[in-house]
Each structure stands twice: as structure tokens, then as C-alpha cells.
Amino acid sequence: MLDLIAPFFERLNETTGLNFSPFYDSYDWGRLVEGMTVSVKLIAAIIALSLVIGVVGAGAQTSRLKLVRGLVAAYIEVFRNTPPIVQLLFFYFGLGAITPQVDMGGWYEPMIGSFGWAVIAIGIFGGSYNVEIFRSGVEAVPDSTKEAAESLGFSGFQIFVYVTLPLAFRICLPALTNNIISLAKTSSLAYVIAVPEITYSLSGIWSDSVNVPEMMVLLFAYYIVLVAIIARVMTMIERRLALPGYGQ
Amino acid sequence: MPRNENWTEAQPIVALHDVHKSFGTFEVLKGIDIEVMKGEVVCIIGPSGSGKSTLIRTINGLTPVSKGSVKVEGIEVHDAKLDKLALRRKVGIVFQQYNLFPHRTVLENVMMAPLLVLKENRSEVEARARTLLEKVKLRDKEDAYPAELSGGQQQRVAIARSLCMRPDVMLFDEVTAALDPETVKEVLMTIKDLATDGMTCMLVTHEMGFAREISDRVYFTDAGRIVESGPPAQIFDAPQDPRTQEFLSKVL
Numbered sequence: 262m263l264d265l266i267a268p269f270f271e272r273l274n275e276t277t278g279l280n281f282s283p284f285y286d287s288y289d290w291g292r293l294v295e296g297m298t299v300s301v302k303l304i305a306a307i308i309a310l311s312l313v314i315g316v317v318g319a320g321a322q323t324s325r326l327k328l329v330r331g332l333v334a335a336y337i338e339v340f341r342n343t344p345p346i347v348q349l350l351f352f353y354f355g356l357g358a359i360t361p362q363v364d365m366g367g368w369y370e371p372m373i374g375s376f377g378w379a380v381i382a383i384g385i386f387g388g389s390y391n392v393e394i395f396r397s398g399v400e401a402v403p404d405s406t407k408e409a410a411e412s413l414g415f416s417g418f419q420i421f422v423y424v425t426l427p428l429a430f431r432i433c434l435p436a437l438t439n440n441i442i443s444l445a446k447t448s449s450l451a452y453v454i455a456v457p458e459i460t461y462s463l464s465g466i467w468s469d470s471v472n473v474p475e476m477m478v479l480l481f482a483y484y485i486v487l488v489a490i491i492a493r494v495m496t497m498i499e500r501r502l503a504l505p506g507y508g509q
Numbered sequence: 510m511p512r513n514e515n516w517t518e519a520q521p522i523v524a525l526h527d528v529h530k531s532f533g534t535f536e537v538l539k540g541i542d543i544e545v546m547k548g549e550v551v552c553i554i555g556p557s558g559s560g561k562s563t564l565i566r567t568i569n570g571l572t573p574v575s576k577g578s579v580k581v582e583g584i585e586v587h588d589a590k591l592d593k594l595a596l597r598r599k600v601g602i603v604f605q606q607y608n609l610f611p612h613r614t615v616l617e618n619v620m621m622a623p624l625l626v627l628k629e630n631r632s633e634v635e636a637r638a639r640t641l642l643e644k645v646k647l648r649d650k651e652d653a654y655p656a657e658l659s660g661g662q663q664q665r666v667a668i669a670r671s672l673c674m675r676p677d678v679m680l681f682d683e684v685t686a687a688l689d690p691e692t693v694k695e696v697l698m699t700i701k702d703l704a705t706d707g708m709t710c711m712l713v714t715h716e717m718g719f720a721r722e723i724s725d726r727v728y729f730t731d732a733g734r735i736v737e738s739g740p741p742a743q744i745f746d747a748p749q750d751p752r753t754q755e756f757l758s759k760v761l
């Protein structure tokens with residue numbers, strides 16, 4: 262792959278001074294690929310965690326226990342009304358400092374690394390939005406449909422899993438898409454705690470090769486393509502789940 | 510529901526005694542007494558807001574009563590210790606707005622409760638569901654989604670869905686009220702078949718002709734009370750109470 266494009270980018274650098282070093286230098290290429298891989302893994306983990314939190318939180322909000330509902334509400338308040346970067350720093354430096362170290366046979370490593378803390382912090386941040394998104398979906402499911410399930414003997418849990426959730430998910434899919442895309446973008450904040458994702462690895466390249474503008478262009482291009490792919494996937498899911506004749 | 514050893518078919522299968530229900534300070538049911546024997550078909554008629562829906566919903570525990578007793582097969586429905594899920598195997602209900610699961614096909618709608626609630630064997634449930642869909646004349650629609658069906662078809666699916674739980678009693682709350690006149694008939698035919706097969710049915714209905722034709726007994730309710738009850742011929746041809754007379758003169 263690199264062999265194929267390297268001559269072109271080498272010439273480009275020599276003739277115009279536009280230095281896309283990852284496209285001809287195998288070391289920088291390695292850094293770019295590593296950065297993209299970590300970024301994709303990070304985003305996938307963040308989205309997965311935020312979805313789990315969203316579903317569990319929306320379920321907990323329908324709890325009969327006031328305390329449970331109160332805790333969920335407090336969680337949403339805190340994480341929606343503080344900047345994600347502050348949350349990230351709080352988790353990494355605040356909680357990271359007090360989590361135990363693991364004996365790796367001679368040396369010690371923190372139980373949760375920077376990647377882990379980024380997933381936890383940004384996942385929890387995104388989850389606070391997902392709880393609200395799922396809740397609006399849950400509330401849009403007609404009581405009469407749930408009542409039909411109840412009258413057929415479904416338990417409360419079965420009603421939530423088999424009736425409320427599938428319908429709520431369809432209703433809130435557009436809002437969910439927005440939040441997922443926003444989370445993909447927010448994942449670049451992991452840069453500040455040195456997670457070797459794309460922003461971080463490109464910054465490594467530009468400080469070595471002094472090609473900041475070129476790497477910035479690359480970074481923009483990466484996120485544009487990534488977001489386009491996510492949007493495309495979500496549209497496909499939306500189409501797949503669309504119910505014939507429903508909601509039109 | 511725990512089998513009640515003391516209940517026999519010589520006793521009412523559904524028995525309401527002095528049932529009261531208030532929403533806040535507003536008393537909707539003011540002492541209802543109804544007894545239904547196994548295999549009987551009972552219609553409840555009355556003006557809008559008289560508490561018919563509330564009444565019928567107390568029978569499968571969807572609406573809790575404030576006072577009084579509701580017994581199905583001799584067992585108190587509003588006993589806090591009662592296993593509600595078990596009650597709902599005995600009593601099926603069909604609503605005015607069908608309330609099918611829009612994200613499931615017709616066949617899945619019918620199969621869901623026996624699979625999830627009764628944990629029955631899939632192939633058995635599937636065979637039973639198909640037989641029921643045959644009965645309501647919708648075998649060819651089993652893969653359709655509810656929104657692809659007409660109101661009358663959806664209502665017949667809802668009936669099949671209830672029947673697939675093999676209930677002993679079926680409740681119908683104005684199941685034709687949301688339908689076009691042409692499709693009302695197909696749903697009424699389905700209910701009539703059911704009644705002919707010996708199913709115990711309690712219907713809230715505005716279809717007076719149908720009530721007269723199908724019921725063993727008619728109850729007229731007004732303002733939370735049963736004003737008058739009797740065989741359909743008596744209620745429709747010789748109503749005693751002025752409120753019944755007035756209501757019938759308006760709707761007939």
C-alpha cells in the first residue's frame with residue numbers, strides 16, 4: 262500500500278514542500294495506522310458503554326424506588342452540565358490516582374490505563390445524554406400497548422425488554438445518531454490524557470516532521486470520513502428497523 | 510392462578526360483589542354485582558362515562574378496586590398475594606384500539622405471550638397460533654405487520670392473540686367502536702363463533718343488535734351502578750327503569 266503511494270508523496274514534498282510524511286515514511290505510516298486503529302477502538306468502546314448506560318438508566322428511571330430515580334437524575338445533571346474535558350481530567354487524575362496498582366512481576370501498572378479512563382469518562386458523559394434520549398423514546402411508547410402486554414401476563418421486565426425498548430429504540434434513533442456522532446468527535450479529547458489515538462499520534466508526527474498544516478488537513482479528513490461512515494451505518498439501521506406501514 | 514379446589518362449574522366463573530372504584534374523590538363504580546356462569550355471554554351497555562370500561566378492567570386486575578370483591582373461578586382477583594400473571598392466563602381482554610405490538614408480525618403477535626409468559630414449546634405454540642389465525646380468517650396475513658392491516662383485521666389478530674393464551678373468560682371492551690361499519694361485522698362474526706364454541710364472554714358494546722342476538726344476559730349501567738339487568742328480550746323490549754328506556758330510545 263505504502264509502496265504504491267510513496268513515490269507520489271515524496272515528489273509532492275520535494276516539488277511543493279507539502280509534507281505528508283505518513284504517506285511515504287514507513288515509521289510515520291505506522292503511527293498513523295496505529296492512531297486510527299486506537300481511535301476506532303476507542304470510539305466503539307465509548308459508544309457501547311454509553312448505550313448500555315442509556316438503556317440501564319432509562320430502565321432505572323421507570324423504577325418504583327424514588328432513590329433510584331433520584332440517583333439517575335443526579336447523574337444526568339452532573340454529566341450534562343459539566344464540560345467533558347473536566348470530566349476526563351477528573352477521572353484520569355482524580356480517580357486514577359486512587360485506583361490500585363497491579364503487580365506486573367517487578368513493576369507496577371495502574372489497574373486502569375489512559376485508554377480505559379477515556380472510555381469510562383467519555384462513555385459516562387455520552388451515557389448521560391443517552392439516558393435522556395432513551396427516556397423520551399420510552400415515554401413515546403403508548404401506555405395502551407404496554408397495557409396489552411400486561412393483560413397477556415407479561416412481567417414488568419418482559420414489557421420493558423420486548424415491547425417498550427424495541428419501540429422506544431426506533432423512535433429515538435435519529436436523536437441517538439446525533440449523539441453517537443457527537444461522541445465520536447468527543448473521543449479526540451482522549452488526546453489530553455495521552456491515549457495514542459489519531460489526534461495524539463498525528464501530533465507526534467507534526468512535532469517530529471514540522472508539518473502541522475498537512476497533518477491538520479489529514480486529521481480533518483479522517484473525522485469527516487469517519488462521521489460519514491457512522492451516519493451511513495445509522496441510516497442503514499434505521500431502514501432495517503423501519504416497520505412497514507408504521508409511523509407514516 | 511392456583512386451582513381453586515372448591516370452585517365448580519355450578520358456581521359463577523366471574524363474580525363481582527359490591528365493587529366500588531374511585532379515581533381520587535370521583536366514584537366511578539358505586540357497588541356493582543354481576544355473576545357470570547361458565548359458557549355464558551354477557552353484555553354491558555350504558556351511556557358513555559358510566560364506568561363500563563372501568564368495570565371490565567377490574568376483572569383481570571388492570572384496574573384495582575377500591576372496595577368489594579371480584580372473583581374469577583372462585584379466587585379473589587384483588588388479593589394482594591395473588592399471582593397476577595396467573596390470573597391473566599385465565600382472563601383474556603380485547604381493547605377498542607387493538608393495541609397490537611407494531612414491531613412484530615401478525616404471527617409473532619399471537620405467539621409472543623404463550624412463548625414468553627407460559628414458556629411453552631415453540632412448535633406447539635406456532636401450530637396453535639396458525640389454527641387461531643385460520644379461525645379469524647387471517648392465515649394469509651401471518652407475516653404482515655399490524656400497520657399493514659385494516660382495523661377489522663387488526664382487531665381479529667388481537668382476538669387471536671388473546672385466545673392463544675387459552676383463557677377461560679374473554680373480555681371485550683367496545684372492540685368494534687373504532688371500526689368502519691363494513692368491518693364491524695367481520696369482528697362480530699368472530700366473537701359470535703367464539704360464543705357458539707362455548708367461551709365465556711363479557712362484552713361492553715354499543716352494538717345493540719348484536720347484544721340482543723348474542724347475549725344470555727344484558728346489564729344496563731348508568732353513573733356507576735347497574736340499573737337493570739335481564740335477558741336481552743326483556744331489556745330491549747320491556748325495559749323497566751326510565752333511565753334504560755331513555756338510553757335505548759336514543760340508541761335504537
Ligand SMILES: Nc1ncnc2c1ncn2[C@@H]1O[C@H](COP(=O)(O)OP(=O)(O)OP(=O)(O)O)[C@@H](O)[C@H]1O
Nearest residue numbers: 532535537555556557558559560561562563564683
Ligand atoms: N385512570 C383514570 N383516572 C381518572 N378518571 C378516570 C380514569 N379512568 C376512567 N376515569 C373516569 O371514570 C369515568 C368512567 O370511565 P369509563 O372509561 O369506565 O367509562 P365508559 O363507560 O367505558 O365510557 P365510554 O363508553 O365512553 O367508553 C369517566 O368519567 C372517566 O373520566
Ligand SMILES: [Mg+2]
Nearest residue numbers: 561562563683
Ligand atoms: Mg369505555
